[in-house]
Amino acid sequence: DITTKLNVVAEWKNKNINVINPLSYFSYSENKHKSQKQVKGFYLNKISKCDLVIVNLNDSDSSVGTAQEVQFAVDHNIPVVGFGTQNMYPWIAEVDCQVVFNSVHEVVDYVRDYYL
Numbered sequence: 001d002i003t004t005k006l007n008v009v010a011e012w013k014n015k016n017i018n019v020i021n022p023l024s025y026f027s028y029s030e031n032k033h034k035s036q037k038q039v040k041g042f043y044l045n046k047i048s049k050c051d052l053v054i055v056n057l058n059d060s061d062s063s064v065g066t067a068q069e070v071q072f073a074v075d076h077n078i079p080v081v082g083f084g085t086q087n088m089y090p091w092i093a094e095v096d097c098q099v100v101f102n103s104v105h106e107v108v109d110y111v112r113d114y115y116l
Contacts, residue, residue: 001104002054003021007019047078051079052080057100083106
């Protein structure tokens with residue numbers, strides 16, 4: 001997965017990174033959260049502390065949450081790098097992302113070369 005790949009690259013470059021995967025916190029199938037406001041606030045707080053946001057653009061054409069999270073990053077001058085080209089919302093890919101790649105491997109290489 002991308003978290004493992006980024007951690008390996010960071011270790012190789014002797015850098016510390018903290019990768020946050022939103023799916024590690026709240027699962028809609030488990031329904032452990034108290035409200036959608038809690039979930040949104042939690043994610044936006046995490047994004048506000050980021051130096052870079054990497055977004056999976058696959059199926060972003062049907063994800064309001066992805067669009068809001070990316071827009072929040074853009075509004076706070078946090079760079080956004082995207083990957084995936086299946087059913088993506090064009091504004092996110094063409095306007096909000098600095099660059100979009102087809103694969104996770106390309107993202108990891110880009111982050112290694114330009115952010116670590």
